[in-house]
Amino acid sequence: MNKLPINVDAPEERTTLFADIILPVPIPKLFTYRVPQELNETIAEGYRVIVQFGKKKILTGVVGKVHVQPPKEYEAKYVLEVLDDRPVISPVQIKLFHWIAAYYICTIGEVLNVALPSGLKLSSQSRIQLNPERPWEDEEIDFSEKEFVLLRALGNNSSLTYDEAAEVLQQKSIYHTLKSLIQKEVVLLYEEVQAKYKPKKVNKVRLSEEYVQDEHILEQLFSTLEKKPKQVEILLKYLQEVPVYHDQQANISGLEKQSFYQAGLSKSSLNTLIKNKVFHEFEEIVSRFGKLDPLNPQEIVLSPEQTATRDEILNQFLEKDIVLLHGITGSGKTEIYIDLIKNTLENGAQVLYLLPEIALTTQIVKRLQKIFGDQMGIYHSKYSDNERVEVWDGVINGQYSFVVGVRSSIFLPFDNLGLIIVDEEHEPSYKQFDPAPRYHARDLALVLANMHHAKTLLGSATPSVESFFLAKKGKYGFVNLNKRYGESTLPEISIVDVLRERKKKLMREDFSSALVSAINDSLATGNQAIIFQNRRGYAPYIACHECNWIPKCESCAVSLTYHMYRNELRCHYCGYREKPHSACPACGSTKLNTVGFGTEKLEEDLKLIFPEAKVRRMDLDTTRSKYSYQNIIEEFEAGDIDILVGTQMVSKGLDFKSVNLVGILDVDRLLHFPDFRAAERTFQLVTQVSGRAGRRKEKGKVIIQTSNVDEPILSMITKSAYSKFFDLEILERKNFSYPPFTRLIKITVKNPDKKVCYSGTDMLLNLLREKLGSSRVRGPIEPIIGKIRNLFLMELLIKIERDKVNLNTAKNFIRTSCDEILTERRLKGTKITIDVDPY
Template sequence: MFTYRIPRSMEKSVGIGYRVIVQFGRKKVLTGIIGKVHQKPPKDYETKPILEVLDDHPVVNPLQIKFWFWMAEYYCCQIGEVMNAALPSGLKLSSESRIQLNPNFDQEHCKFPIDPREQVILDVLESKPELTYEDCGKLLGIKSSYEIIKSLVAKEAVLVYEQVKDKYTPKVENRIRLKEPFSSSKEALEQLFEKLSKSTKQEEILLKYLQEIPVFLSPEKNEKGLEKKTITDAGLSPSSLKTLIKNEVLEEFKVIVSRFDNLPVDDREIHLAEFQEEGLSSIKEQFDQKQTVLLHGITGSGKTEIYINLIREVLDSGSQVLLLLPEIALTTQIVGRLQKVFGSEMGIYHSKHSDNERVEVWQGVLSGRFSFVVGVRSAIFLPFDSLGMIIVDEEHEPSYKQFDPAPRFQARDAAIMLSWLHQSKTLLGSATPSYESFYNARTQKYGYVHLDKRFGKAQLPEFHVADILVDKKKNLLKLDFTRLMREKIQQALDRQEQVLIFQNRRGYAPYISCEECGWIPDCEHCDVNLTYHQYSEEMRCHYCGFKEKVPRACPACGSHKLTTVGIGTERLEESLSLLFPEARIGRMDLDTTRSKYAYQRIFDEFASGNLDILVGTQMITKGLDFDRVTVVGIVDADRILYFPDFRSGERAYQQITQVAGRAGRRDRQGSVIIQTRRPDNIVFDQVIQGNYTEFYMTEMAERQRFFYPPFVKNIKVTARHKEAKIAEKAARHLANLLKEIPVKKIILGPEKGLIGKVKNQYLFDIYIKLDKTGNTPAIFKHEMNQLIFELNTQKEFKSVRFVVDVDPY
């Protein structure tokens, strides 16, 4: 934060949350948001004045700024980083230095000589109103034109200024309407038609207009006019339309319109089953005592219907509601259901929307147009001023955690804090709650409601564990599928039912290997193997985006025996098309859903029955509800289970349960086939029995014994540098300093990161386990931030980047 002076002329037009333009340093002009207004000028330097106020009303409210301060402090980052994440790009202003010819400059009487390069710029400025620094460099064929521009400024030949432009552009619609006297007098209109009898094209346009807008029955409709493209899209003559406008029969005008369609609302009441009614009543009772309630409802228990009832009640009371979803993939289906109920009251906020669409939702919340918003984690930053409830659906999902860049926040935890600031309520919903939330419910910190029945006649699926190694020995494994999995898929296809196949690895195969010498291609910039993508015939790094073509021969030994190792979604799609040539197969992963409406297109195809089998990553495990899916296959359950992370058991239980919940959602019982090399693992037994609590107790005993969350607070600090020795030395130095902070803690490391190099930077991790009682975490974070700041001022560690991740998993 920086301190600026408010000029007297602006005293009444500024306040907290306004965007302003300020000078920063000698040359830069930046935009900022006012976070605080006070009467204490700094003693050691003179403050600069605010140059301009950009808004008529605040775009950010005081509660948001309070929330930003909390987030910066809790997640150990700068408030500017929080602001950058919070504001949609369309509200941030871009500035760029430009030059223009000084109108008072007279070259003939100039006291100083003009050199040839300066003359080139002056000659261009005679015909062009402005040039950027970059334009000048290109004109002269040099990298930096700064010295030449500096010389021209000194000679008073040019003026330098900053052009600041707002990125947000509202959507404008061209409309037409019938002018007076034709819109109010039938006689005048009849005379006009007589006059136009020879011009059939103009007559057709008028008839089309009157067909769409009954001008005498509804004068207000004529006032609003008709969208111009209604005429042009109907194949009517654009030149004839131009003539009618020119002759003042029709009037053309522009209106700013919403980018969000006003959908028709379905007024039908949602009828809850008896067990849902009981759950709803229990949630309301718990809210009387607790700020946060955990709704633990098995897959298919109808949590969405309960959400709708609660949302309607809060909106009717005049408050706002935020519904958080873990991924954009989920918004596709649930948003369709919610829009039928809430129509234009509801805004949608996620990263697949354009900047302009996001600004429109932001402004819609500010103006009160949207009192209910559905969004992903970034939606917690919207300018709510009277939140009545936040619902976090699938609250256990790792997607709620932001990893890069800062703030590295957990949206579920941040939502609980936001709710506290608004004095509102938070409902956490999940079929497999995170162990932190379940622990808080068991220790009475949260309220708890359990739904253990499926809605309607839906039954829980039947589970089958298929042993990959047994089938391999008996030669029954075909193209990565066991005999049991193939049989179940074939039975579903014969009954004209649908199949979901889950594999949490995109690409064709994890990597390529040489059969002769064992060579495996690595990324040039990261410590990871390149993933093979057959469709594009290339190998890609999923960390930095580096890619290269597949070699024809092994670069190490020259052998042509290159083979793929492991299974990705792309390879599964190919294998299934060979095993079931009659089936229509689709794939959903990051590679197939990059475009804005790709999710929607794949969902629509699957929902309408145009696809028989859908292969996907974790995108297909969440919240989707398809009537005809009866078989779910998990191709490699070991990949989820055997991972070096204390949460791997919890995550495996959650993912398997979630993907299994997609099977048999109506009156047909579904089948779930889990392929594994270790069928004796306890996780599979607990998933099959649906015994969440028992598995939780087993895991919690281990966490308590070895000091893991929720019994401690975890922080990970990563030292990053292009030289491994400097990164390791900095990490070791910081770890020794952290040990001296006088609070109860365990410090592990530094150790080389699980992936030791990313984007040419070497990574060394320090893990901190902090006692949760009292002020310990706050004291430790404050001291740690000071130590990192001091280390970065030392010459040796100036270029080391320390990345702090609070609650890192």
């Protein structure tokens, strides 16, 4: 090969590169850093880098763009290090991050902070070292005994952490000692940057090569160990588990040391064999999810109705990118999803299957794992940081072409999405409220699918009003599945008047006679019941019988909820807790009564009414640990629970063959909640939880307790009349300018001082009305909870017509108006949150 002649006198041309870095800080722009020459070949868009931000902070950022233009406003600092040998963020993701920041009026740094798993961020740890420029032995300084001990320890180590130094001095706080040494300039503090993600490693052993190559040598080894039976047992265990002579490759994989210990074999004998080089010890990086092969790889058999529905969805996809599947509860939507997923994977594309809650993933995931095995990844907040990083990496390297997850899985680094399924698309759980970005995963799924030129299937038995409206307009494709799968039928729904029951003294605690009788019948026939109450805790609050005093949170304008199990009063907004009072602090009376009921009280009452029944509760309090959802669901599925009491967790897509009764309590509180979606949410929630009953041959029963039996929406629920409900609801929305006819933006102003909060809100109101007009900017109003975590709150609601106003221009104006308010000195301490599509 001919080479070009080199002119040794010519200076080497070296390009200076600059990188725009996305940093996880709430600042509305990217920062430009200079790339050191030695990193020119190793830096590119989507790589993680370490940079200095400000004087002391070291941050993990992501390269958004590489170019040759230096910044004009400031001198660029250098990129300190590139962390990856391949991009961890795809170009499509970066495009999505920019879209989210613009649409939800937040910063791209806030998007990155939520999108990137914590395990891919870096942590920094303070370390102490000797000052190399001032050797302490040469200094004519008097050191205390503790200072002398610490200096000697630092002399024997290159550096120590704060905790290690505290251990050396055998005291909890070393602040004063450390401060004194820093003032004497003999020690230095510095930040050590560490990666949070650590791969899982197992210690393994393999038989040394000489014993594998020649059986005679192994026989001689057994003879040598004749008088050492414990070592012989270990050798036999290894040969039993690893067929080295039938498959020499098996020896390379070896056997985990833990398997010997689990078999009760001697740890010291194994270590002796390793020391004598009979075994070779090594570490291996393994998946935290273990090996899972498909257990049921056969084809899913669809019913004629399901097949027709699947074919209609595929036909709709020929013309539309988005299809809404309106399938009643128990119609077998999951089988259709599985068929579409298999078809997409066979065509070489990726699939994302979104579910609203972790509770839903437990049962569906078990089913999907039997079909897709290791091809499927699972992604949700109950997973550890390290587990989430492994799924993230698995998507990048192609291990997972199919992911099931909750809303955060929308941020995974897909590069070839073919299909996104949004199951229970109506669910409010898809909405992120805090921190920013306050996104809706269903809406982001549509944007992400569009960027990948993929298809989106929205599925629900009770679609959101917006999705059904767009389907009726023809913007979305629409497919209806109105027959239950197999031989199951929709449950019989009864409405019970609790006012009438109370007058006749037929109620047992908070249960009507009809519901108690139905539970008795269910238990007698060996069936199970679900009791739904969308409020956790024992009682909403405690009140004094004499003066009506109610214990309130110290930091929030809300009463404390009583939790009997822990015997405490708790704020569900800030977490404040206190022990219940034995007497009223206001009047001294000991007549303190619980008011209302939550899941905890219902659980206790059911145990008293049905002492032979096994009663369990499923709410936020009982499902905090990683596998608590799974354990409760498995117990219920196995028949170890007779009555399951729960919040909306029990309403979401769970399928139990023995549930023939659902009781719904306190439906009036749902219906009269001050929210324009109250009717919609009530219809969805009651319909969904009703759908848990009678999902096999036996017809199920649903009992709804209410104080207003003439409420029209309850009649529509009993008749499964979604279309009739939609027709009434859409007229209300149009008359009062609510979505889907407008876009809503809620602005919340917060300040520790109530007057300052009100003043700032009024200033912002006037500023916004100048350009947007008074008809579009409503408020200010104090929210239902007017104080949270010692901050007073006031809200403004902006309604923007879909066709009359340029949305991007309006949002930019809203952002600059809020920024202007925050610069006012007299409004010091004010915080403003902007929530686009808030409800």
